[in-house]
Structure formats: structure tokens, C-alpha cells
Amino acid sequence: MTDVNQLITEHLDIWTSATEKKSSAGRGNGGAVSLYGIKKLRELILELAVRGKLVEAKELSSEESSAYVSQLLDKKNDLYKQGKIRKPKKYSDVSHAEIGFAVPTNWSSVRLGKIATKITDGSHNPPKNVGSGIPMLSSQNVNFGRIDFDNPTRFVTRSDYLAENERTAIEVGDVLLTIVASLGRSAVVPNNFPEFALQRSVAVVQTGLEPEFLCLLFQSPLCMDYFWRNAKGTAQKGIYLGKLAEMPIIVPPLAEQHRIVAKVKELMGLCDALETQTEDSLKAHQTLVETCLATLTNSQTPEDLSQNWARIENHFDTLFTTQESVKQLKNTVFKLAVSGHLVEQIEYENRSNQKNLRPDAQAEKYDLSAFEEQAKKFQLPKGWVIQPLSRVTSHIVDCPHTTPKWTDSGELCVKSNQIYARHLDLSEPNFVSSQTYLERIERLEPKEDDILYKREGGILGVGARIPKGTRVCLGQRLMLIRAGEAVLAEFLELVINSPWITNFAEEKTTGGAAPRVNMTLVRAYPIPVPPMDEQKRILRRVRDLVQRCSLIDGHMQSARSIERDLADALTLRIH
Template sequence: MNLIDGFQQLATAPDGVARLRELILSLAVQGRLVPQDSRDEPATTLLQRVRHEKDSLIAEGKIKRDTPVALIADAEKPYDLPVGWEWCSLDQIAAVGTGTTPPRDNRDYYFPPSTRWVTSGETGQPFIENTAQHVSDLALRETSLRVYPAHTLIIAMYGQGKTRGQISELLVPAATNQACAGIVLINEETYHRRYVKLFFEKIYDEIREQAAGGAQPNLNVGKVKSTLIPIPPLAEQARIVAKVDELMRLCDELENRGRLEAEQHARLTATLFDALAASESSHALAENWARVAAHFDLLLDRPEAVDALERTILELAVRGLLLPVGERNGTTSLLDETTTANSFEQADGATDDSLNVAPYDIPLSWSWIRFGEIMRDLRYGTSAKCDYEIEGIPVLRIPNLKNGRISTEDLKFGVLTTQEVARLALVPGDLLLVRSNGSATLVGSAALVGEESRDFAFAGYLMRIRLREDVALPTYILLALETEGVRAQIEGPIRTTSGVKNINSTEVSRLRLPLPPLDTQYRIVDQVDNLRCLCADLRERLSTRQTCQTHFAEALVGQAVFTAPLAAGTDDLAAAA
């Protein structure tokens, strides 16, 4: 399969458009994006003309004398070029310099500000017009600062993150700091400058690898100067730049289309799944499910849609709608029979009349309860200092709560009193709930204690909830705590103290939960577990498909780069989009 035939697969693969951009630049600088024309003036003539102009500028004292350039050996040339192209070093076609940072302790070097001063962090945009800092005329006179003219190319030689290797273009005259190299091309024609710029965009990763140093690797001016560039005839440079612009616009359209499709998909998923979760009867559920089933392959074609389906499953579970009608009621609840299915008793002197109204209808044998009604014990954890090296009791922390279960991979230990050990010892079936964290989405999240953490203690920003096992199944309560309605109750009263978000035991005890009879809770948990397994399998299949798409895209790009010229097919490429 060639690139044209596989275009849609490439464009829709993970990071496919980014790979397409890389491919376009690769083909451009190899002479395989547009046709060659034997009537074009060869690059050797352009380089001779540039050499003559550079010698004149040196003689006039406008630029510094450069070091004679050695002939580039065949072994040094990265790849073969078309007829009419030539390899040269950047130093052959440009004057390359750098800048400096005037001493910060001399305020007069920065005030009054007169000239824009570029730092490497400002090379992240294609063009530089405004800068965050300026230098004064005194700094220009007394330091080694140089003012580069408009249309100078600026490359970052070092900087944080992705900065090193970025290239931008000045739209106005400006000086730079020492982390930037200024590239003033001898030939000032626009297409020549744009071709050189796109070449540096193509080799971004390669030039970053040339950096040396420890904590902050950096390039130097010598390495920038010695960069080898494939130079096409000037007329072909113009055709290349025009074609790259055309194809990059196409990539922009593909990205916008992808974002629009993702937004539309998210709206469709939300609409159908929200309707499914809001089903108030078996009949309504069947109708809403039919709508979802009609679009199943379209809806569940990405992991985030499977996540939405799993959330919907939980909502249906706590409404009793996952089970057949005959299995929803189970045996009579052991809770106080005065708490009826679709009424809610105010407690603790609450004055909010809305608390008397059930959030939604539930089966007749179910009860709306306060969380505190089914607790045997609720308590906070230890405030003792914990560390990896302490010889003491294992103490569970927030990082040990993962996806509703306890992980013992990252344990710390603490020295606790005998009373604390007895009071805080965990047993299987306990729930640990986060009461304090910087993230609101983590506050109220819970995990079920198993045999792996029996007799462990727990930290102070967790609370342990021990349930009445005669009426409540821990795994069912864990599901209920994840539902949208309960999460809204948790996040509503959250307070922030010094950037930390908190919920207390009283607020947790007052959470409203739908409680089925115990035997029904078991059936619900089994059903949810089965459906979650199906969701996990679907995610795995989607992940495998995306991996295959990625490998296919890599192979397709590799084939396009290393096989026959694509120049004749770029119009078809645009049409394929």
C-alpha cells in the first residue's frame, strides 16, 4: 500500500497528523515533494553567488570573516540529493552569531528600554514580534549585544523542556541572549529563508541530540554553523515552500476536523448515555438502550466512550435497572421499615426541605438512607510521622488507594502506640476514604481493604468506615460512592484550607445512598463486575487497534520516505483528504 491509498488510515491513526507533518518535511528536504525542472539554475550557481556576496560584506566590515569551509566528503552527506541540489554548511550561506545577557545588577542596561531582547523561551512561536524584555541603548554600546535585523532566524541553543532546537523568525529588529543563535541569511529572498527555516523544523529532533552537557544540555554556535543543509535550486525552493504551505494547511484542516469529530462524538455519547442513565423504568431503559445499540460501533470506538459507558453502568446499577424485574426487590430490608423506598427522612436537625425528596425512584424494597445509618464505626487515621526506613507498622496513604483497591507497592511505616495499633487496625471489608487532598476529585474517593492489608494502620487524611455487615455489602457501597449523585454530594460541601480540600465525618455520614436488600446488593455487584470485565476487554481491543494503527502509520511513513518519489502524487494526497 502506498501513501495515497493509506492516507485516511494515517490521518486517523494516533498522532497521525503529526506524523504526516513530519513526512511532508522529510520529503521536502529530500527533493521528493515537488518535481525537479532541468531548466532551473543549479544550486552550485546560487552558492557561488552567495559566496561572492558574503566576501563583499566581509570586506565592508559588515560581518566577521569566516573560517574557510572544507569540502564535504561523501561519507559525511546524510543522503543522496537530486541533480541540481548541493550540500553545504549553514556557515556557507549565513552569518551566524549569538547574544548575551547584560549584567542584571546594572539597571541602566535595561532602563529606559529601547530594543527588544529575545530569550530562548520565545522561540516557541513561528514568528517573534514582541518580547517580554528589552535592553537599553547603553547596553547596546557597552556589551557584546548585537541587534539582528528583521527576518533573522533565531534558534534556541538551550532552554527548558522542548525549547532547545526550536526555530523562529524575527519580524522586527531585536537583540538576543546567549541561549539563542541568530541566523542572517546572505540571500535575502523570502523563499530561501522559508526553505532554510522548514529544514530546521525538520531536523528539530536531530539537532537536539547534538547538544552536550549535564542538567541542561546545550548546543553552541559552532555546531549550529556546521549544520549540513541540502540546498535545492532557488526556483525549486519556491515550489517546495508553496507545496509545504498547501499540505500544512491540509494538516490544519485534518486536525480541526478531528477536534470537531471528537466534540461531536462526545456530545452524542453524553446525550445517549445520559438518557440511558436517567431511565426511570424498564420500558424506558429498553427504549434508550435500543438507541445506544443502534450506534454501538460508532459510540464505542475510543477509550473515553468506554469510560462513559462504565459510568452509566454504575448509575443504572444503583437504580436497580441492571437486574431483571423479578430480581430487583430481593428480601425485605433489615433497616427500619419506616424508611420507605421513595421518601427520605430528615436527620440531625436538617432544615433543607429538599432532603425529604428522593433523588430518583428505586424499587419498593429498597431504602434511601444516610451513610451513617449503616456504619458501625468511622474514624480518622494516625498523625504519626511515617517513612520508608522506619521500623514500625505499615501505614496506608492516599497513593495506596488505586482504582477502588489497596496497593501495597509503596508502603511507609510508622511507630504507633499500642492503643493506636489496636484502634486503627484494618480488617478485610473496611473502606478507606480520602478526606483531605489538593484535588477535589480525589476527596471522597474510596478503596476496599482486603487480606493484603489486614492489621495495617492508615494515615490521618484518610478515614476508615466499618459497615454493618447485616445490611450493607462493602463492594456495593464502594460502587455507590462512585456514582454521579454521590460525588455531587461529596464535592458540594468541600472546603479549602491553605489549598487543601477537605470533607469531614459529619458530611460523609450524611451522604444519601440507595440501599437494596443485602441479597440484591450481591447480585448488583456481580452484574457490575461482569460488565466492567467486558468494558476492560473492549478497552484492550481499542488499545490493540490503536497500536496497530500506530505501527501501520510508522511503516507507511517509512515506506514513503525511503521509496520512489511522491512528487507526482501530492495533488492526489490533498484530494484523498
């Protein structure tokens, strides 16, 4: 018998340190992590529960599941004779291969439909939503162990409810199970439940099993694997009731079911506490990182910055231990670079580049009021100037407003989803014909170091330079920005992707469902222009620090991968 309490405490470091990055979309969500180790521990507890390895079995003579199953079948036959249920269907025996593990000798394995006295689902043709009245719940309202009665997808009249309830006849102790889209979530109908109806995404299951044990079964790998193997559909997968009835389940003696449920609750409580402790620790670490990095951005003099940076460097291994903290460090570096705090200003440095601007008469039209409003917020370092993007560039060109005709090979054409901050992803290239290429470069042919800028779509306000030796044209929702003689292309790319500009772009985004930044506003972006030699020093320092961040990130990802492998190995070892 596995002592799970001991398993948790002896390997606490593995359960709490194994994390993975959540999949997400949109700016600002990239730092979210899921607690992989604790998730695996929860799965392990459920699997041990349904394998009979979580609690000690009593003497076999005192607890036998076969007699219990016979009682369930007798009860079902009695209900049939009383006309309360349909004639029981015959089901085939469950093979060992279907279960996949050794079932304890005093347990039984049966088809769910064999012992179920009710397997039905909600309405396939829901009544009209009347806005108030009796709630009609969908799969969104059924979570693991909890039913949300307060936020239904619709309300129905009492007459519609009575018509629906005549078929489902929901009772205390019935188990609600999601059978469309999010498969396998279940909860027990509680005492004193309010009247409610169901949509077809939720099934109602009634057996003689301990209802909470049946919920554990549905959540276990045994049943979850069955749901997904037998689900049908494309956009939304679902499992038919007939197939649900054929699902193999294991049946311990009733008293052992009660003990298993109690033990699972105890252990899940420990997991909850562990999860809370770990999340609190991550939040505290995040606050520490933010506080320390704020000392850099709030430094008043180069000497302050140097001292504050030295303090952080002395604690690198403690501070930068998560991907989000490394990301914050990079953003701080970019912010310091653009604000003039990353390298020292040199008095009497050559500033002739600041005169190499396009006259307003030659520059593309820009929103002067927006430029002046934002520019006055920037604290100019000594020897710097600030100018609208339209004046520090030689060209700003919008893409053709037509969809390219794609081909399997030919000339590279960049889509907006290939643009990331300071990175053009050409790993999955898109092609157009030579003729289409020529049509799409009529305004200006892109060249090395031009910046492709995304001003429309879900993640906008980012730009990336065209790499050396790369020939491309623009797809849709992109702009081409070519640096003039006042700024280096790499420095301009840094500024455009810095919080100074991205926050401004986000603030000025319009379009609602189709977000975008207007062309005249992009041209008005206030661009700080240091002396040329200072730009070069800034870029050298940024490259050095970004490389260091990448090394930390790489080591960290390797460590996280090892921790996840350890969590997997630990759960496999005790099966």
C-alpha cells in the first residue's frame, strides 16, 4: 500500500518546483505558469484511488464487491418490474485489457450501464431563454465537485422545466457529468438543490455507488482516457450516451468506497494547501523581483544605477529563477536603454546625427498633437533630442491592402503572425509568385534592416528587422519602417519595442473587435535620439545583457524540464 502522505512530504521539492508555462495569447500573459508537479500529484492520487492502492482493504470475507454488485443488479431488476425503468440491457463482460491494471481481488469490474439505473442527458432542443425563472445549466456550470446554480446559460418557464424534468427526474445524489466539449467534469447533486433543467452537454447518472466515488472514477485516467478515445465530433467532441453506458468501471465494496472518498478529500486538501503555499511563494518572489528592478529604473544618477545594478548582480541566482522574472529583467534593460540610463553620457560627444532629420515638408504626415502630448512626458538625458518617427526615418510605407495569392514556393511574403518584438520568425515561410512579389513592392522594396511593424490585430505594436540576406515582401496589416541617418536601425527597433512606445500604442489603439493603431499616430511616435556613438554603446550593452538573460532562460528551461521528468518518473514508479 502506497503511503501518499509520505510520498508528498519526502518529495516536496519535486511537486512544488515542477512548473510549466501556460499557453496564452495577448500581451502581458506570457508569465503565467501552471504547477505541473502538483497537477501530477492530483492525478496520481486519483489513479491510486481507483487502483485500490490508496486505503487498506478489510478482510476479504467481510467485504466482497461481487455480492454488492449482485445487490445493485437485483435493485435494478426490481425497478424494472415496478415499471420505473426500461428493461435492463445486457452488457458484455469487461476484459483485463480494457481496465489496464490488476483489479484488487475483492473488487469487481462492470460496464457503467449494467449497474446504472439512470443514464440520460439534458435537452437537445432547449426551450427559449426567458431571461428569468428556472435555470437551465450547461457543461459550463458543472465543475469538478461543484455545480454553479447562479450563472446559468439560460432560464426557462416552469412548464418547460416540468417537461424537461419528467425525463431527467433529477434527484439528490445523482451525478452530473459533462459529455460535450469539456469531457469528464462531474459533481454530485446536493441536498436542498434548487430546481434546474439541463442542456444536452450534461448527462445525469444514477447508480448504487457512493456518488462521490463515481465522480472520482469519472476524473481518473481510466475514465478520462475512455471519454477521449470514444468522443465524436470535430469542433466540439462529445460522447454518446450509448457509448457512455459501455464504459468499463471498477467497483470496490461500498464501505471501501467511503474510505477512498474520505482519503482522497484529505489528500486533495493537502494538495490545495501545497498549491496555495507555492503560489504565495511565487507571488512573493515576483514582488521581490519587481521591487529590485524598480530601483534600477528609479535611479537618479549613473552612480546610483551602478550601485543598484551591482546589488542585483550579487543576487542573480536568487532573483531570476522564473521565466517571468527573466522577461521582466529584459524589459527593464530595454527601458533603461531607451531612457538613457544604461550607459554613461559623454559630454561634448559628437551629436551631428541629430541634425540628419527629414524636414516636416518631406516627412509623412503625423499627428503633431499626439507627439507633443507624449514627448513632454519623456525626461530627456543630457545630449539627447526627441523627434517624431516620421522625421527620424527615410520611409514609412503601409502594406498593400489586398490579400496576396499564396503559392507553394517562390518569393517570401511575411504575415503579421510572424512578427514578434525584435524577431522575424521565418521558420514556417509563406510564398507568393514573382509577379505578386513585384506588385507588393511597388511602393518600396524591403531591404536588410528595414523594420516590419504590426499595427493591427490582437497582438499589435511590435516590430522586427529584416535579417541580412533575406528578401521579402509584405502581407497584410504590416508597415515598413526604414531608419534614416539620425538613428541606427537596431536602436530604432529597440525603441519601437520598448515600453515607452508599446504602452503609448496600446493606449491609443482603436477599432474594438479589429484593433489597430492609426498610421498618423505611428508616424508621430516620439523617438529619443542619442548621439550616434552613444547609440552604439547602448546596443553593445543591451546585446550583452540580453545574451546573459538568454543563458539564464536556457538553463532554467532545462532545469524545469528535468523537474517535470522527475515528477513524471515519480508517479510512474509507484504504479
